[in-house]
Amino acid sequence: MSAKTLYDKLWEDHLVRTDDDGTGLLYIDRHLVHEVTSPQAFEGLRLAGRQPWRADAVIATPDHNVPTTNRASGIEDPVARVQVETLDRNCVEFGITEFGMSDTRQGVVHVVGPEQGLVLPGMTVVCGDSHTSTHGALGALAFGIGTSEVEHVLATQCLIQKKSKSMRISIDGALGAGVTAKDIVLAIIGEIGTAGGTGYVIEFAGDAIRALSMEGRMTVCNMTIEAGARAGIVAVDDTTIEYVKGRPHAPAGEIWDEAVRFWRNLHTDAGAVFDREIHIDAAGIAPQVTWGTSPEMVVSVLDRVPDPEQESDSTKAEGMRRALDYMGLQAGTPIKDIPVDLVFIGSCTNGRIEDLRAAASIARGRKVAGNLVQALIVPGSGLVKAQAEKEGLDKIFIEAGFEWREPGCSMCLAMNADKLKPGQRCASTSNRNFEGRQGKGGRTHLVGPAMAAAAAIAGHFVDVRDL
Amino acid sequence: MEKFTKFYGIVAPLDRSNVDTDAIIPKQFLKSIKRSGFGPNLFDEWRYLDQGEPDKDCTGRPLNPEFILNDPRYRNASILLTRANFGCGSSREHAPWALADYGFRVIIAPSFADIFFNNCFKNGILPIVLKEETINYLFTEAIREKPIELGVDLSSQQLIVPAGEVLSFDVDPFRRHCLLEGLDDIGLTLQYRDEIRAFEAQRRKRAPWVF
Ligand code: SF4
Numbered sequence: 001m002s003a004k005t006l007y008d009k010l011w012e013d014h015l016v017r018t019d020d021d022g023t024g025l026l027y028i029d030r031h032l033v034h035e036v037t038s039p040q041a042f043e044g045l046r047l048a049g050r051q052p053w054r055a056d057a058v059i060a061t062p063d064h065n066v067p068t069t070n071r072a073s074g075i076e077d078p079v080a081r082v083q084v085e086t087l088d089r090n091c092v093e094f095g096i097t098e099f100g101m102s103d104t105r106q107g108v109v110h111v112v113g114p115e116q117g118l119v120l121p122g123m124t125v126v127c128g129d130s131h132t133s134t135h136g137a138l139g140a141l142a143f144g145i146g147t148s149e150v151e152h153v154l155a156t157q158c159l160i161q162k163k164s165k166s167m168r169i170s171i172d173g174a175l176g177a178g179v180t181a182k183d184i185v186l187a188i189i190g191e192i193g194t195a196g197g198t199g200y201v202i203e204f205a206g207d208a209i210r211a212l213s214m215e216g217r218m219t220v221c222n223m224t225i226e227a228g229a230r231a232g233i234v235a236v237d238d239t240t241i242e243y244v245k246g247r248p249h250a251p252a253g254e255i256w257d258e259a260v261r262f263w264r265n266l267h268t269d270a271g272a273v274f275d276r277e278i279h280i281d282a283a284g285i286a287p288q289v290t291w292g293t294s295p296e297m298v299v300s301v302l303d304r305v306p307d308p309e310q311e312s313d314s315t316k317a318e319g320m321r322r323a324l325d326y327m328g329l330q331a332g333t334p335i336k337d338i339p340v341d342l343v344f345i346g347s348c349t350n351g352r353i354e355d356l357r358a359a360a361s362i363a364r365g366r367k368v369a370g371n372l373v374q375a376l377i378v379p380g381s382g383l384v385k386a387q388a389e390k391e392g393l394d395k396i397f398i399e400a401g402f403e404w405r406e407p408g409c410s411m412c413l414a415m416n417a418d419k420l421k422p423g424q425r426c427a428s429t430s431n432r433n434f435e436g437r438q439g440k441g442g443r444t445h446l447v448g449p450a451m452a453a454a455a456a457i458a459g460h461f462v463d464v465r466d467l
Numbered sequence: 468m469e470k471f472t473k474f475y476g477i478v479a480p481l482d483r484s485n486v487d488t489d490a491i492i493p494k495q496f497l498k499s500i501k502r503s504g505f506g507p508n509l510f511d512e513w514r515y516l517d518q519g520e521p522d523k524d525c526t527g528r529p530l531n532p533e534f535i536l537n538d539p540r541y542r543n544a545s546i547l548l549t550r551a552n553f554g555c556g557s558s559r560e561h562a563p564w565a566l567a568d569y570g571f572r573v574i575i576a577p578s579f580a581d582i583f584f585n586n587c588f589k590n591g592i593l594p595i596v597l598k599e600e601t602i603n604y605l606f607t608e609a610i611r612e613k614p615i616e617l618g619v620d621l622s623s624q625q626l627i628v629p630a631g632e633v634l635s636f637d638v639d640p641f642r643r644h645c646l647l648e649g650l651d652d653i654g655l656t657l658q659y660r661d662e663i664r665a666f667e668a669q670r671r672k673r674a675p676w677v678f
Contacts, residue, residue, distance in 0.1 A: 037558065039500035040500070040501070064497075083499075160641075195551060195555070229581075413557075415494045415497065
């Protein structure tokens with residue numbers, strides 16, 4: 001048999017049928033649902049008189065709209081409240097398990113899935129959310145879908161898809177001290193661009209990826225979508241299996257052994273051919289900071305804001321000019337001289353326990369700078385929050401002047417009350433720096449959690465390695 | 468879904484690359500549990516000078532005179548001409564809902580983001596990929612005093628340019644078929660009900676930990 005990529009294996013393992021033109025019908029093992037992209041899908045089912053094909057494959061939790069303070073008093077915003085209540089009602093009506101707003105297991109759907117063992121290696125995973133790519137870190141084939149497809153998966157347990165092209169990005173060698181998974185993925189996007197992965201499924205490989213924890217791999221896979229790819233995946237190894245072991249929904253006993261035997265095969269065979277291969281030297285990656293309004297507008301913390309006059313492509317130069325204008329930045333300004341007004345640490349990119357530990361290690365015994373309006377810590381889930389509190393991280397943050405909040409998406413997309421005011425500048429551990437993403441007129445700089453904490457302490461960007 | 472038929476439409480040129488779904492429909496409108504009514508808030512932050520809110524009536528809001536869709540020439544546009552990586556960002560189907568609700572039936576760009584591209588087909592919008600130089604040519608035409616009209620014929624995969632010239636474009640045959648016939652793919656997939664059941668039973672044996 002010919003050598004296969006991990007993507008080939010996952011694809012073939014879920015193929016119900018293929019049409020003559022290559023369109024595949026793919027079986028979906030796990031379907032994650034949140035309040036924003038599901039109401040119209042459930043309504044569609046209802047109108048057509050359909051039932052979910054397999055309600056037990058679906059798991060729901062509200063995350064985008066939930067408040068991060070004062071949970072007990074419910075959701076103040078009436079429109080958001082209706083949406084969250086609609087999810088609750090739909091889950092009851094269709095027999096779907098939900099971790100509701102008052103459940104400690106509630107959180108950002110992409111933090112909750114792996115944490116519960118609801119996402120396992122070798123699964124196909126979908127969610128009406130682009131950052132579903134996160135779950136590829138477990139050696140699963142995971143991608144975001146639109147609401148029509150949410151309805152399609154609910155009704156049929158399948159998705160109509162064409163196979164993507166394959167790309168392997170190898171991060172060779174070891175990362176320098178203080179350089180994290182977030183810096184890897186931002187550096188990749190800086191290199192290949194936000195459309196560089198369009199049409200591909202990307203496998204992340206190489207020593208530096210192997211050396212990452214599961215949390216770190218999730219951070220990398222999470223932002224695969226910012227590189228334009230349909231999904232990101234990492235081969236299964238001991239780190240994966242250790243992570244899954246003992247989780248509430250992970251198999252146990254004999255089935256566990258059987259599963260592990262199967263999972264051990266979830267890697268690309270030697271000699272398999274990719275449509276595109278990229279190698280990046282890990283030692284060359286420094287802590288990254290975005291300066292513009294697209295994740296590809298990124299430089300190292302040691303650099304300066306780039307100059308559009310130096311850009312030969314006129315459409316690109318125009319985009320840079322617009323971004324600088326929106327961001328209120330001058331070309332040539334050293335990144336370290338940019339002051340910040342707010343800091344947001346959280347999201348499905350960097351809201352896991354390891355991220356909070358990294359931020360706390362910087363915050364410990366220090367104080368948030370006087371020029372900061374707000375520094376928010378929003379754990380990715382109720383269980384992340386509980387774990388952090390067990391380790392005393394909450395106290396470290398609170399003593400340093402950070403706010404310790406309830407889990408949810410929060411200021412990652414500012415659908416709840418946590419948002420930037422026009423002109424405010426934020427160092428954020430989330431994944432998108434689009435215009436208005438964190439509030440109309442708000443200015444977002446994407447960084448890793450330790451870099452965000454360091455910016456909070458200094459009041460401007462600093463190289464976390466100097467602390 | 469409505470069938471996609473041959474039609475003529477005015478082209479609105481949106482000269483930006485990487486237009487993301489947050490720009491197409493800002494997040495505060497995602498709180499709606501409906502599928503319709505997003506048109507007035509399409510490109511909300513660029514289109515209006517004030518802050519848009521879900522329950523705010525848009526008729527009296529101050530328009531941004533610099534935004535292209537507010538230019539009277541493009542008022543009745545149904546074809547959006549734009550730049551690379553259109554629709555990047557989130558998976559929100561509210562983006563094509565808003566575009567369709569506003570009146571766009573066709574979007575022409577050198578490239579699209581993957582999930583957005585898929586979502587268009589599910590909502591009767593045809594995304595057309597053309598070469599960069601063709602796009603440049605269409606932009607120079609579309610910004611003239613008098614807006615241009617393009618004819619779109621999906622069955623023959625042709626665009627009819629004002630000069631009478633004909634440009635061809637590619638569409639995935641399955642998607643073209645669904646658009647032309649206005650097919651609901653859930654119905655299509657359920658034709659394979661028995662195959663799905665059989666696959667599932669076999670998977671249950673092979674990987675019992677998944678269930
Ligand atoms: S944390 Fe941000 S990116 Fe992640 S699911 Fe929530 S809104 Fe989307």
